[in-house]
Amino acid sequence: MAIIRKILGLLILFFNWVFTPRGIKRDADIQATIDEQTGKLALYQYAACPFCVKVRRAMKRQSLNIETRDVKRCNTAREQLLAGGGDLKVPCLRIEDKDGSVNWMYESSDIINYLESNFVAPVRTTTTA
Numbered sequence: 001m002a003i004i005r006k007i008l009g010l011l012i013l014f015f016n017w018v019f020t021p022r023g024i025k026r027d028a029d030i031q032a033t034i035d036e037q038t039g040k041l042a043l044y045q046y047a048a049c050p051f052c053v054k055v056r057r058a059m060k061r062q063s064l065n066i067e068t069r070d071v072k073r074c075n076t077a078r079e080q081l082l083a084g085g086g087d088l089k090v091p092c093l094r095i096e097d098k099d100g101s102v103n104w105m106y107e108s109s110d111i112i113n114y115l116e117s118n119f120v121a122p123v124r125t126t127t128t129a
């Protein structure tokens with residue numbers, strides 16, 4: 001069972017590598033502002049988790065530079081997740097608000113929705129007179 005899981009994990013990583021999405025390009029000043037905001041976020045995850053891959057791909061598509069903390073390799077990250085989020089489940093996004101309060105968001109789809117609604121650039125529309 002462990003071997004099958006290992007093989008599946010390697011396949012996920014391989015296909016993720018082959019089909020790595022392209023990140024969007026922003027003006028440097030806009031990207032710097034977004035980097036400052038995403039500096040307050042951290043994704044607790046591990047490499048071969050398919051739900052974590054889904055979130056990392058969404059981050060890559062939107063060129064969101066978010067620190068990732070591997071709960072399989074790093075005991076500190078694992079303890080932080082358990083103490084803060086309450087559940088040893090990944091992915092989990094740690095969100096530090098401006099006032100210093102911290103929220104822990106589980107569920108890959110919720111995390112992606114949060115990222116897309118907070119950091120995706122508005123679509124430019126042109127109007128004709």
Ligand SMILES: N[C@@H](CCC(=O)N[C@@H](CS)C(=O)NCC(=O)O)C(=O)O
Nearest residue numbers: 049050051088089090091107108109
């Ligand atoms: N519905 C969740 C599924 C997450 C999930 O099942 N993650 C697995 C790793 S791939 C996990 O952390 N399992 C441990 C547990 O459920 O306690 C999501 O979309 O984020």
